Amino acid sequence: MTKKVVLVVEYNGSAYKGWQAQKTGVPSVQENLEKALAVITNHPVKVICAGRTDSGVHASAQVVHFETNVVRNERSWTLGVNTYLPTDISVIAASDVADDFHARFSAVSRRYRYVIYQSDLRPAILAKGVTWTFKKLNVDAMKEAAKVFLGTHDFTSFRAVGCQANTPIRTILNFDVQQLGHYIVLDIRANAFLHHMIRNFAGVLMTIGAGEKPVTWSKDVLEAQDRCKGGITAPPDGLYFVDAQYPEVFNVPVCKLGPHFLPYVDEPSYELSS
Structure with a gap:
């Protein structure tokens, strides 16, 4: 049975020509993540992100989703996928998500x-x-x-x-x-x-x-x-892409705002339109 999984991904974009997968030989974050996920799921994977980043741009909490018939817990997704990722890309959170969730179109x-x-x-x-x-x-x-x-x-x-x-x-x-x-x-x-x-x-x-x-x-x-x-x-x-906000009904993992080298800053609250 196919289901959707949401990941929160951190990456240093310095070595990549942006998020989006491009022609062969052009390094991208998406291509590396999809290759790692394909190893864990044993099938080709297509990921959709909340907001594409340009060449050299970073993310401390990029949100992506993909579809799979493989059942894994959060620890298996994070540690398992990270095993096959380069050191400048890391999955920092994961969870199952409703079928009507979309990383891009569901974002408020x-x-x-x-x-x-x-x-x-x-x-x-x-x-x-x-x-x-x-x-x-x-x-x-x-x-x-x-x-x-x-x-x-x-x-x-x-x-x-x-x-x-x-x-x-x-x-x-x-x-x-x-x-x-x-x-x-x-x-x-x-x-x-x-x-x-x-x-x-x-x-x-x-x-x-x-x-x-x-x-x-x-x-x-x-x-x-x-x-x-x-x-x-x-x-x-x-x-840095630091956050994508979604209606609470989707229960998307919420991570501390980055980048990590910044001192802690009190965060303002935001009102979401219904």
């Missing part, structure tokens, strides 16, 4: 964190895990500038030229900017995101934080509805 919201490391000297340990800047950033100015993104807007100015989404309209549910020692963290939750949207947010806010543009520039860029007005796209290194 998705959450990313963009981690900026502010220091005179570049980091070595997290060279591909943070976005480094030697510039002194004004976090208060970045917080103020980010407020304009809250709510439902046309985010044409923040989508990649090659973005294939049917509409540039998205709803930002939360946009927080925090300083944690050397780290400046952009914490963003939305119903969905456009291609390069968060990295373009980061590019605008870092420019404002560095004093190169006024706080009002974020509103100017948003209202222009023109990607050419939006400045640079920030690097992928500091970007």
Whole structure:
């Protein structure tokens, strides 16, 4: 009897050309996960994720589902699959899920964190895990500038030229900017995101934080509805998929927000629409 299983997956995306499986010889997270699952299930497996990540982008809690007729408990799925995964990909939670669950379409919201490391000297340990800047950033100015993104807007100015989404309209549910020692963290939750949207947010806010543009520039860029007005796209290194939120009825495993090297931060509560 076929059933659905949900996994929560953590990965360092530095060595991969994004989440999505591509042509032979192009490394992807999806391909590696599907190969490992095929060993455990003894049949081909196709996984669906909550939100595809680009080349070099990481995840601390990517949610995926797949179908199988194999019965395993959570420990067997996590430890068993991890045995056949490279060390930069790890399944951190697993459970059976209802037949009508879909990792992408059942998600109410998705959450990313963009981690900026502010220091005179570049980091070595997290060279591909943070976005480094030697510039002194004004976090208060970045917080103020980010407020304009809250709510439902046309985010044409923040989508990649090659973005294939049917509409540039998205709803930002939360946009927080925090300083944690050397780290400046952009914490963003939305119903969905456009291609390069968060990295373009980061590019605008870092420019404002560095004093190169006024706080009002974020509103100017948003209202222009023109990607050419939006400045640079920030690097992928500091970007993490950290959460996908689902209605409680699905009982999807909930993991501590990452990435793990960040200090603990009190989490805001969110109201889900019925």
